[in-house]
Amino acid sequence: MAIHRVNTDDYPEQLQHKATRLREAFSAFTDLQPEVFPSPPEHYRLRAEFKVWQEKGRAHYAMYRQGEYKQPFIIDEFTVGSELMNRLMPQVLEAVNDSEVLRKRLFSAEFLTTLSGDALITLIYHKQLDEEWEAAARALQQKIGYPIIGRSRKQKVVLERDYVTERLQIGDKTYQYKQVEGSFTQPNGEICRAMIGWAKDACRDSEGDLLELYCGNGNFTIPLCEHFDKVLATEISKVSVNSAQENIRANGVTNLDIVRLSSEEFTQAIDKVRPFRRLKDIDLDSYDFSTVLVDPPRAGLDNDTCAMVARFPRILYISCNPETQLENLRELSKTHRVERFALFDQFPYTDHTESGLLLVRK
Numbered sequence: 001m002a003i004h005r006v007n008t009d010d011y012p013e014q015l016q017h018k019a020t021r022l023r024e025a026f027s028a029f030t031d032l033q034p035e036v037f038p039s040p041p042e043h044y045r046l047r048a049e050f051k052v053w054q055e056k057g058r059a060h061y062a063m064y065r066q067g068e069y070k071q072p073f074i075i076d077e078f079t080v081g082s083e084l085m086n087r088l089m090p091q092v093l094e095a096v097n098d099s100e101v102l103r104k105r106l107f108s109a110e111f112l113t114t115l116s117g118d119a120l121i122t123l124i125y126h127k128q129l130d131e132e133w134e135a136a137a138r139a140l141q142q143k144i145g146y147p148i149i150g151r152s153r154k155q156k157v158v159l160e161r162d163y164v165t166e167r168l169q170i171g172d173k174t175y176q177y178k179q180v181e182g183s184f185t186q187p188n189g190e191i192c193r194a195m196i197g198w199a200k201d202a203c204r205d206s207e208g209d210l211l212e213l214y215c216g217n218g219n220f221t222i223p224l225c226e227h228f229d230k231v232l233a234t235e236i237s238k239v240s241v242n243s244a245q246e247n248i249r250a251n252g253v254t255n256l257d258i259v260r261l262s263s264e265e266f267t268q269a270i271d272k273v274r275p276f277r278r279l280k281d282i283d284l285d286s287y288d289f290s291t292v293l294v295d296p297p298r299a300g301l302d303n304d305t306c307a308m309v310a311r312f313p314r315i316l317y318i319s320c321n322p323e324t325q326l327e328n329l330r331e332l333s334k335t336h337r338v339e340r341f342a343l344f345d346q347f348p349y350t351d352h353t354e355s356g357l358l359l360v361r362k
């Protein structure tokens with residue numbers, strides 16, 4: 001048995017190393033020191049996925065150590081997970097071990113929590129889920145006070161709801177988000193708040209309109225709307241676009257349109273390579289874009305999107321992979337200079353870094 005515990009004493013030093021590495025990596029393009037946003041040293045992860053290890057008729061949470069994928073190690077506590085997650089983990093495990101139908105063939109458990117105190121638990125099985133499972137899962141749901149989802153091959157059983165509601169305070173405002181199970185959400189809640197705050201600050205004196213690619217559920221989009229006349233945001237995932245539409249309504253935003261388009265498709269649309277029915281209600285020529293915000297997946301911007309983005313006066317580029325951001329910066333630096341540079345410690349105690357750049361046309 002083990003506790004997945006991090007050594008918080010090392011945190012400031014680890015973060016300092018990360019900042020030095022990031023500054024050195026970007027030194028060909030900027031002399032700026034990154035603005036560093038530290039994570040809380042513990043209880044910072046809002047979502048986590050555990051393997052369920054079954055031994056002698058009992059289930060345990062387990063994880064793999066980086067690079068060791070044969071034998072997972074069993075954990076009793078996960079101190080990087082949110083406090084709510086840590087409160088729910090033993091309650092769920094106890095209920096699973098008390099119920100043969102909940103325990104049998106369970107192989108994974110996912111926890112999604114929010115800073116504002118909502119949670120959802122997904123139990124994933126190697127068996128079809130029947131009425132008996134459903135009754136047991138309902139009893140568990142009742143006991144812990146949070147919704148349960150059951151999943152197995154080609155099956156998703158939603159007993160109450162498949163989303164959580166997050167409320168993020170940024171400055172003097174609170175924004176509300178629907179976050180659907182399985183879709184992208186920022187893993188570190190406090191870092192998410194820091195990133196939104198930084199992006200708002202970078203846009204505070206903006207004029208004209210904003211384009212956002214890879215907008216997810218509107219995480220950045222909704223708080224940024226007040227800094228622009230009009231906002232157009234695009235995203236590839238249908239689930240995220242649907243959440244974003246609901247988040248527009250929930251936050252009373254009136255100057256934002258969200259369209260389901262990949263960045264590649266949007267690039268074709270703005271260059272009038274081909275028309276898109278999904279843009280039939282949008283007049284792209286009516287926008288006066290001053291700024292583009294991109295927060296792409298680890299692969300960064302494809303070449304065409306990078307070239308399209310280079311046409312904007314201001315580029316706000318958030319990245320979970322500084323290597324691909326740097327590759328894109330090689331191109332973007334031909335037309336833009338780095339005005340602001342930030343490190344958001346989304347993933348403490350790992351080699352992963354989240355970085356932010358504000359690029360301004362030379």
Ligand SMILES: C[S@@+](CC[C@H](N)C(=O)[O-])C[C@H]1O[C@@H](n2cnc3c(N)ncnc32)[C@H](O)[C@@H]1O
Nearest residue numbers: 184214215216219235236237262263295296297
């Ligand atoms: C790092 S997440 C950022 C989401 C959002 N900015 C947020 O803070 O929650 C990247 C997003 O890009 C979307 N995505 C992935 N590939 C894409 C593509 N080719 N075009 C547009 N969106 C894409 C994903 O669905 C995901 O929502």
